[in-house]
Amino acid sequence: MLSGYNILRDPHHNKGLAFTEKERDAHYLRGLLPPIVVSQELQERKLMSSLRQYQVPLQRYVAMVDLQERNERLFFKLLIDNVEELLPVVYTPTVGEACQKYGSIFRRPQGLYISLKEKGKILEVLKNWPVWSVQVIVVTDGERILGLGDLGCQCLPITIDVGTNNEQLLNDEFYIGLRQRRARGQEYDDLLHEFMCAVKQQYGEKVLVQFEDFANHNAFDLLTRYSKTHLVFNDDIQAGTGIAELIALEMSRQTGTPIEQNREKIWLVDSKGLIVSSRLESLQHFKKPWAHDHEPVIKPSVLIGTSGVGKTFTQDVVETMASFNEKPVILALSNPTSQSECTAEEAYTWTKGRAIFASGSPFDPVEYEGKTFVPGQANNAYIxxxxxxxxxxxxxxxxxxxxxxxxxxxxxxxxxxENFDKGLIYxxxxxxxxxxxxxxxxxxxxxxxxxxxxxxxxxxxxxxxxxxxxxxxxxxxxx
Structure with missing residues (x-):
């Protein structure tokens, strides 16, 4: 147990003015704090009042990070008690801007950085982490952050830094990662394999590894390679084509029909258009199960956007869908807000208020013809x-x-x-x-x-x- 000045500088143990009189005597805190003793609840009210005075979301994000670095339990109490207000600050959409500007707002490291310089030493790096009983690890190589692309080393909590192809970052004097092009092929595979082996050696067979924001060309290979030897998942690709696969699997479970038959009822669109049989030869392997023969007209009942490409649910698309669905379901899931397939206002307006809408990043309530619609937020924080x-x-x-x-x-x-009656599906x-x-x-x-x-x-x-x-x-x- 730390004492005195050190306990006030340790975010895991610091309570600020909430240390009691007895605690101040027992741990040599007399004179190191003002004489008043306040509750955690009062600290929370004070900080929320302060946060609400910031007009710029990134300023709130920085203030929250500063709080986490000095008083971890108060940080989480704030977040838990005010989750609807603060989630957009520490998560999408603000976290996207924070990642883009991370080199400029960087204060002190919070996670682990494993770069090509650590090749051959990754187990030693993991042993430098002060906590030994790790149960869950989120790891990224920073190549496909939200809908923002390659952000290199500017993400947490464990970053595998193999370089970046982002010219703006390579030329940014404040960038904190390796200033080189991304490693590919064997060099990349060897570093990731060393990491995965070291994780299991250090933390055991049951440590959960979540692959986060890897580009597709690596994400699928990593999941395939390690799903049989490690406890792993990837919320991004088990969200894109993974959503389609899970829908088909659930249809099979409920109806007893073969999964292949159910896949034929689900149509995917990528950056080159509808995924159809005539494109089979040029498709990436994970798209091939979804390449069907093109029918004259496809009438979708649900639109799900996960490509990271904004404005793809156009007025023509949404109005056409609304013409043959009484309650068209529109899930514009790409983050951040700028990459959303359509806005909440567009969805409600183009469907004349009939849409069931949810998005990856939050949208404000929409007024349409005297009625207020509250958009749902569908992101992985639920699951x-x-x-x-x-x-x-x-x-x-x-x-x-x-x-x-x-x-x-x-x-x-x-x-x-009651949720359904309000047009909410979450x-x-x-x-x-x-x-x-x-x-x-x-x-x-x-x-x-x-x-x-x-x-x-x-x-x-x-x-x-x-x-x-x-x-x-x-x-x-x-x-």
Whole structure:
């Protein structure tokens, strides 16, 4: 246990003015703090008041990072208690701008940076991290951040720095990564393989690795290569064509029809247009199952945008879809807001208020013909905290698509009729911890059902067990 000046500089233990009189005596804090003792709740109110005075979202982001670096529990209490207000600050859309400008706002490192300079030494690097009981790792190589492209080393929490092809960053005096073109081929594969082996050696068989924002040409190969030997998933590609595969899988589960037959009911569009059989030879391997013979007219009931290319749901497309759907479902999921396939206002206006709309980044409520529409936000913050928790509490050794479906089903079960009546297909985000507990329980149940759990015996009540394992930001008492 730290004492005195050091405890005030340690974000894991610092409570600021919330240290009690006894704690100040026991840990040599007399004179190092003003005499008043305040509660964590008062600290929270003060900081929220301060944050709300910032007009620029990036300033709020920097203020939140500063708080995390000096008082971690207060940071998470703020975020948990004000999640709907603060999520857009620490996540999309503001985090995209933060990544773009990270070299300029960089203060002190929060994660791990593993570059080509560390080749042959990655296990030593992991041992430099002060926490040994790591259960979940999010790793990126920074090549496809949101819809913003190659941002090199300017992302967290673990960055594999193999260079960048972003000319602006290479010429930026404030850039913090390797100033070289991206490594490809064997050099890249060898570094990633060393990382994956070191992770398992350091943290064990059951550490969960989430591949985040890798470009497709690496993402699919990494997932294929390591899904049989490690506990891994990739929310991006298990979101793009992965969404289509999960829909087809769920249709098979509900109807008993072959998955190949259900794939034929799902049409994909890429940057070159509709994916059809005549393009088969030129398609990347992960697109080939979705190349169908082109019918004269395709009448979609749902539009799902995940390409990162903005403005692709044009007025013509949306109005045409609305002409043969009473309630057209439009999911413009690409981030950040500038890359959204269409805006909430466009979706409601072009469908004359009939659209069921959700987006990856938040949009403000829309007024249309005297009625207020509240757009839903559909992003991975709904699913992946609960998915990760479910895998951890069950001691899963592999991730299967059935577990992703279990997470989706648990989320769907949280949507009430009242939500539907308001045009919402997601529950309010303010209940995210309750939602995540149910998702974790459903995922864990599927892990046990598939015989892939190592935490035995199975808890009687998985929801309560999941809740008991969740982080609580309340201050601890120091003796």
């Amino acid at each position: 992946f905290p609960g998915l990760g928790l479910g895998l951890v509490i069950s001691g899963a050794i592999r991730v299967h698509n059935e577990m992703l479906l279990a997470a989706s089903e648990a989320l769907a079960q949280q949507v009430t009729q 529950p309010p985000f303010k209940s995210i911890r309750k939602i995540s507990a149910h998702i974790a329980a459903n995922v864990a149940a599927k892990v046990y059902e598939l015989g892939l759990a190592t935490r035995l015996p199975r808890p009687e009540n998985l929801v309560k067990y999941a809740e008991s394992c969740m982080y609580t930001p309340a201050y601890r008492s120091y003796r």
